[in-house]
Amino acid sequence: MRHINISVIFIKTFSELFQENQKNMLKIIFRSLLCIVAIFSLCFNMVGCDFKPKRSPYVLVNRLGDNPATLNPILATDAESSSVLEYVYETLLKTDYKTLELQPMLAEKWDVSDDHLTYIFTIRKGVTWQDGVPFTVDDVIYSFERIQDPKVDAGRLRSYLVDVLSVKKINDDQVEFKYKKPYFKALEIIGAGMPIIPTHIFDNGEDFNTHSADRKPIGTGPFKFKEWETGQKVELERYDGYWGKHPEISGIVFKVIPNSTVALQLLKKGDLDINGLRAIQWAKQTESKVFNDKFNKYHYWIPNFAYIGWNLKKPYFKDRKTRIAMTMLLNRQEILDKLLFNQGEVVTGCFYKFSNAYNHDLAPYAYDPEEAKKLLKEAGWADTNKDGILDRNGIPFIFTYIYPTGSTFSRSLGLILRQNLYKIGIEVKLMPMEWAAMLGRMRDRDFDAVSLAWSLGFNQDPYQVWHSTQIKEGSNYIGFENKEVDKLLEQARVQFDPKKRDEIYRKVHEIIHYEEPYTFLFTTPNMIAVSKRFTNVQQYKAGLDILEWGVTPVHNLIQW
Structure with missing residues (x-):
């Protein structure tokens, strides 16, 4: 397809103006402006007009739904940060996308004692940080010490x-980890779950939590940091000194695009190469021949679930009956059908629905407004001052529901929740928040209700989310505390028999379902569109691995 380069035409037009006689200047300017207007009009109505700079076809342009909270892998807890960091920093081992088995990474081999208490890793030789400094065993120890x-x-x-x-x-060449007691995920955690950071960068006297390297990371991975424009993009470029196989992709640009509708428009226009699709986009907005000539679509399940978390430290949600009533006031199946086009399944607990740890004997709480009213009354809620709002112990039932800015689903869910609860005398205030600010509120436990999702591992251990020791600084943001659950989670950690461990987890599931500290919503599939410019795109159990992708040589692409 032929492209018009408007910048050349524009410069040439004004260069010619100054070569004309002075007496014709105004006439020519007027005609030139008309010409420019006509050219812009033509350009905007032509498909493929590249009046913007071009970009290399070997650069992959991806999307972030919000700014990363940090680019420090030890501090990061959000998906946006992880999406960038996985290409910059590495771990001792990695999980194979296809088999889910552990494989060598920064460690070339490892040994585990028979009692599962001692783990020795032999590090790979010849690895350098992206500033040229050699990677050492000391970096492994320093990383562990910072986490602790x-x-x-x-x-x-x-x-x-x-x-x-x-x-x-x-x-x-070797580092040894010793455990107090066996832990079934120990090798996975210290091998593939503990990010390794450079001692020579971080150990310089700066506060680790606000270190300058949090915005300018230096890792050992296949891509190195290039630029971070807050609110705009994070850009990586291939690290030519990488110890492993060099990817064919020469760079990755993560554009910050909070709105999923805008993201799909940019994908169709060619400004994004890969993008996660919402259910309506998968089912209704990417079915045309034009779209499918340019993109391949991938649909696969990985462990996750969406939820509304109720802060149990707030007076509204301290009791079980109130929390169950909240769930009964949401028609989850209808929401799944209408908002998610049935792309997902309702869940009753925190385990991966397609695993043996999930308790399939438990039925979801039914949508039942009348039963919900009954439970609220039993819990002590009543409109004692006749103002239309339920109250208890002098506290009106008015709470704030926070959700990530740009999450269309969370907003729609909040609107449904607000409408349903308003009918029975509960007022819900919706508060969209930027990701970093929202994480801060959650870390401070300063929220009433939150709409989020958890991305789980295939080899699950929900200790960080549900054990009472994690209320203060872990991921138990809602303040759930149950002695029986604590005991079961501790038992599961030392159980190496998967079947016996699954039995324990099914009991955990049963208790959490009974208490309903979350309104458990759905598990949903990943739905991804990828430009056909990329080749060898394989779909594995763990998803898509861009490091093995090839690129079809084409002309430079338009940079919108």
Whole structure:
């Protein structure tokens, strides 16, 4: 397709103006402006007009729904940060996309003692950080020490390393981890779950939680940091000194696009190469021949669930009956059908629905407004002052529902919740929040209700979300506390028999379902569109691995 380069025409027009006689200047300017207007009009009505700069076809343009909270892998807890960091930083081991088995990464081999208490890793030789400094065993130990430092905001990672007794350097090539007691995920956590950071960058006297490297990361991965324009994009470029196989993709640009509708428009226009699709986009807005000539679509399940979390430390949600009433006031199946076009399944608990840990004997709480009213009355809620709002102990039932800015589903869900609760005398205030601010509110436990989702591992351990020790600084943001659940979670951690561990988790599921600290919503599939410019795009159990993708050589692309 032929392209018109408007910048050349524009410059040429004004260059010619100054070569004319002075007496014709105004006439020519007027005609030139008319010409420019005509050209812009023509250009905007032509498909493929590239009056903007071009970009390399070897650069993958992806989307972030919001700004990353940080680019420090030890501090990061959000999906946006992780989406960027997985290409910059590495771990000792990695999980194979196809088999889900552990494979060598920064460690070339490892040994585990028969009692599951000692783990020795031999690090890979010849690996350098992206500034050229060699990677060493000392970096592994330093990374562990930062996670364990109570001054560091690493509660999420620390909760998985509580039983590590010691870490020591055996020699320049080997590091040893010793555990107090066995843990079924120990190898996975210290091998593939503990990010390794450079000692020489972070150990310079700066506050770790606000370190300058949090915005300018230096890792050992296949891509290195290039630029972060807050609110606009994060850009990575291929690291030519990478120890492993070099990806064919030369760079990745993550554009911050909160609105999913805008993101789909940009995808269709060619300004994005890959994008997650909402259910309506998958079912209704990407079915045309034009779209499918340009993009391949992928649909697969990975462990996740969406939920509304009720802050149990707030007076509204302290009791079980009130929380169950909240769930009974939401018609989850109807929401699934109408908002998500049936792309998902209603869940009753925190485990992956297609795993043996999920308790399939439990039925979802039914949509039943009348039963919900009854439960609220039993819980002590009544309109004692006849103002139309339920109250209890002098506290009106008015709460705030926070959700991520740009989440169309969370907003729609909030509107439905507000409408349903208003009918029975409960007022819901909706508050969209930027991601970093929302995470801050959750860390401070300063919220009433929150709409979010958890992305789970295939090999699940929900300790960080549900154990009472995680209320203060872990991911137990809602303040759930149950002694029986604590005991079961601790038992599961030392159980290496998957069948017996699943039995324990099904009991955990049963208790949490009974208490209903979340309104559990749905598990949903990943629905992805990828430009056909990329080749060898394989769909695995763990998703898509862009590091193995090829690129079809084409002309430079339009940069809108």
